[in-house]
Amino acid sequence: MSPQISSVNQTDSPQPSIAIVGAGAIGQLLFHQLASAGQAPLLIGRQQASTDNRPTLLQFTDLKGVPSTRTAQVIIPNSDEAQADLKHITLLIVCVKAYQVIETLKPLLPRLNRECQLLLLHNGMGPHLALAPYLNGRTLCLGTTSQGALKQQRWQVRQTGAGLTQLELFSGPKLTQTTKTHLLNAIPNSQWCSDIIPMLWQKLAVNIAINPLTAIYQCRNGALAAPQYRHTILGLLDEVILVAQAEQVPLAREPLITRVFDVIHLTANNFSSMYQDIAHRRPTEIDAITGYLIQRAATHGIPTPHNQAIYQQLTTLEQRSN
Numbered sequence: 001m002s003p004q005i006s007s008v009n010q011t012d013s014p015q016p017s018i019a020i021v022g023a024g025a026i027g028q029l030l031f032h033q034l035a036s037a038g039q040a041p042l043l044i045g046r047q048q049a050s051t052d053n054r055p056t057l058l059q060f061t062d063l064k065g066v067p068s069t070r071t072a073q074v075i076i077p078n079s080d081e082a083q084a085d086l087k088h089i090t091l092l093i094v095c096v097k098a099y100q101v102i103e104t105l106k107p108l109l110p111r112l113n114r115e116c117q118l119l120l121l122h123n124g125m126g127p128h129l130a131l132a133p134y135l136n137g138r139t140l141c142l143g144t145t146s147q148g149a150l151k152q153q154r155w156q157v158r159q160t161g162a163g164l165t166q167l168e169l170f171s172g173p174k175l176t177q178t179t180k181t182h183l184l185n186a187i188p189n190s191q192w193c194s195d196i197i198p199m200l201w202q203k204l205a206v207n208i209a210i211n212p213l214t215a216i217y218q219c220r221n222g223a224l225a226a227p228q229y230r231h232t233i234l235g236l237l238d239e240v241i242l243v244a245q246a247e248q249v250p251l252a253r254e255p256l257i258t259r260v261f262d263v264i265h266l267t268a269n270n271f272s273s274m275y276q277d278i279a280h281r282r283p284t285e286i287d288a289i290t291g292y293l294i295q296r297a298a299t300h301g302i303p304t305p306h307n308q309a310i311y312q313q314l315t316t317l318e319q320r321s322n
């Protein structure tokens with residue numbers, strides 16, 4: 001079945017009440033896109049942030065360089081005032097880093113309505129499996145986006161690239177048509193897919209090939225087009241293809257290599273998220289990216305020497321920078 005492109009008509013059913021947890025670059029980009037489409041998404045803030053629980057001014061610069069501002073209600077999840085807002089949410093978009101998904105959702109889930117549906121949007125794979133025991137029958141959707149955004153200050157984000165956003169139901173009851181419609185109409189170039197897992201593997205392959213290398217060699221994505229990196233990139237990708245195949249996800253080699261080098265060219269000026277995490281002395285998503293591949297490979301008895309070497313180098317760098 002071919003994916004459904006974002007041109008669905010609005011329906012008459014009540015508007016979904018959407019909230020976003022994880023107000024990083026992508027979380028704030030989605031906030032602006034949903035708000036421009038007529039939604040009033042809530043932002044769920046961190047416990048310790050002193051600016052939370054009151055209207056906050058968010059600044060945004062779009063791809064044409066046009067600036068705009070919007071006010072968001074940022075709520076602290078376990079404050080008394082937040083209770084009614086949290087119970088009202090029908091769709092929670094989770095934009096935290098992969099390693100924060102469980103620690104963010106475990107305390108939050110009991111405060112949400114039983115019918116509240118979840119959508120995970122992060123780099124890497126793995127948290128959706130770890131989350132299963134906490135869902136209590138709730139809907140879980142998975143997504144991947146190649147939209148680019150840069151957080152310039154706490155509440156200031158600039159969109160740096162257009163891109164495809166792919167979404168699909170993973171488990172639990174289907175999303176209502178109205179919720180789907182609102183998401184697809186708000187996020188440019190978004191699709192409802194019939195099988196998200198191969199899409200997540202393709203994005204995983206892109207992140208495996210680009211993110212750790214840019215962090216290790218301290219370079220922009222575009223530098224990886226140089227011939228000296230080709231052998232390593234192909235070695236990493238060949239291992240991804242073998243493991244994906246063992247997971248019943250066929251990835252065709254040539255299109256995958258083309259996709260990775262297309263991303264390198266299209267995002268040539270960007271510093272990858274892992275480069276930025278290392279530069280800002282933050283934990284990286286290496287465990288949900290290269291680490292996930294190595295872990296899945298181990299269950300199939302597949303050797304992954306290229307990815308093991310990169311994992312080792314990156315984790316050593318991470319420990320040194322923290």
Ligand code: KPL
Pocket residue numbers: 123206207210211221263267270271272273274
């Ligand atoms: O997803 C990315 C990231 O930086 O995490 C890429 C696609 C590599 C773009 O920078």
